[in-house]
Amino acid sequence: GAVVSQHPSRVICKSGTSVKIECRSLDFQATTMFWYRQFPKQSLMLMATSNEGSKATYEQGVEKDKFLINHASLTLSTLTVTSAHPEDSSFYICSAPPTPGANVLTFGAGSRLTVL
Amino acid sequence: QQQVKQSPQSLIVQKGGISIINCAYENTAFDYFPWYQQFPGKGPALLIAIRPDVSEKKEGRFTISFNKSAKQFSLHIMDSQPGDSATYFCAATYSNSGYSTLTFGKGTMLLVSP
Numbered sequence: 001g002a003v004v005s006q007h008p009s010r011v012i013c014k015s016g017t018s019v020k021i022e023c024r025s026l027d028f029q030a031t032t033m034f035w036y037r038q039f040p041k042q043s044l045m046l047m048a049t050s051n052e053g054s055k056a057t058y059e060q061g062v063e064k065d066k067f068l069i070n071h072a073s074l075t076l077s078t079l080t081v082t083s084a085h086p087e088d089s090s091f092y093i094c095s096a097p098p099t100p101g102a103n104v105l106t107f108g109a110g111s112r113l114t115v116l
Numbered sequence: 117q118q119q120v121k122q123s124p125q126s127l128i129v130q131k132g133g134i135s136i137i138n139c140a141y142e143n144t145a146f147d148y149f150p151w152y153q154q155f156p157g158k159g160p161a162l163l164i165a166i167r168p169d170v171s172e173k174k175e176g177r178f179t180i181s182f183n184k185s186a187k188q189f190s191l192h193i194m195d196s197q198p199g200d201s202a203t204y205f206c207a208a209t210y211s212n213s214g215y216s217t218l219t220f221g222k223g224t225m226l227l228v229s230p
């Protein structure tokens with residue numbers, strides 16, 4: 001089945017530094033990937049839609065300059081949290097439809113970001 | 117804002133019991149209703165899904181009941197086991213412009229006691 005791999009699974013960084021999270025589709029191509037953010041005991045909030053070869057589409061209220069998304073290939077999307085602050089600490093999860101236009105998404109295992 | 121309302125927020129069920137989680141939606145354009153299971157520190161995994169032209173779908177111990185007129189659907193976990201303890205999210209989606217997005221409920225934390 002379709003597998004989405006995320007790396008790193010956990011990262012701790014100092015306030016003011018930038019952190020990059022990678023999301024790879026291992027056995028399928030994903031022209032579109034989705035980045036979610038999840039706070040403890042809360043639901044998943046869509047942050048942005050990552051489109052291969054074009055600019056990402058950000059949800060209302062998500063700072064595009066803070067959360068940089070690059071989707072340079074059909075199997076890799078990256079989320080860079082720039083100048084991270086403690087309030088950016090969260091669980092970030094990427095996902096992709098296993099086939100183009102599929103109604104379901106395959107999720108990665110998530111990346112836990114802790115900003116000190 | 118399209119919404120999917122999920123209840124209860126948390127649920128404790130004894131081993132062997134039936135766990136029931138309910139969801140309601142507003143947008144009649146939704147045409148696919150998946151349920152996701154998430155264990156702590158992991159990403160959600162698709163559990164079971166249903167389309168509105170079917171009133172019930174069963175996969176093993178998991179059953180979705182769908183009431184189109186009431187715009188409600190529910191997940192039933194029969195013979196609940198401690199390994200079922202997780203957070204469950206209902207979701208709704210529709211196909212549009214070549215890709216799909218999901219609207220999630222707020223989740224239900226299920227604890228199955230031994």
